[in-house]
Amino acid sequence: MNTNTLFGVQIPTAIEFGVGAAAKVGERxxxxxxxxxxxxTDRGLAQSAAVQSALETLAAAxxxxxxxxxxxxxPTSEAIQRAAQAYRAPRPTAW
Structure with a gap:
C-alpha cells in the first residue's frame, strides 16, 4: 500500500486525508x-507539524x-462545557 497518496471522501461533506492534507485546509x-x-486537537498534537501546517495555511488564507x-x-461533563464555552467565544463559522 502506498502511504504517500492523498485520499478524499465526500458523503456529502468532503474529507481529505493523507500526507500533505493539512496544507490544503486554508484553501478549502x-x-x-x-x-x-x-x-x-489535544495538547500533544497541537505542536505537531500537521497542526502547525494547518494553522499556517489557514492564516495565509x-x-x-x-x-x-x-x-x-x-471527557467529563465539565470538560465538555469548557470546550463549548471556548467554541462560542470566537463565534467560528467552521469547526
Missing part, C-alpha cells in the same frame, strides 16, 4: 467562505483560527 476553508475557524487543545480521552 477559503473555497467554502470560512473566515473564522475553531481547530480542535485569511482565516482567523482559534486553537483549542484542552481535549482529553473520556
Amino acid at each position: 476553508a477559503r473555497q467554502h467562505g470560512i473566515r473564522n475557524a475553531f481547530l480542535v 485569511g482565516v482567523a483560527t482559534t486553537l483549542y487543545s484542552d481535549v482529553k480521552a473520556d
Whole structure:
C-alpha cells in the first residue's frame, strides 16, 4: 500500500486525508467562505507539524483560527462545557 497518496471522501461533506492534507485546509476553508475557524486537537498534537501546517495555511488564507487543545480521552461533563464555552467565544463559522 502506498502511504504517500492523498485520499478524499465526500458523503456529502468532503474529507481529505493523507500526507500533505493539512496544507490544503486554508484553501478549502477559503473555497467554502470560512473566515473564522475553531481547530480542535489535544495538547500533544497541537505542536505537531500537521497542526502547525494547518494553522499556517489557514492564516495565509485569511482565516482567523482559534486553537483549542484542552481535549482529553473520556471527557467529563465539565470538560465538555469548557470546550463549548471556548467554541462560542470566537463565534467560528467552521469547526
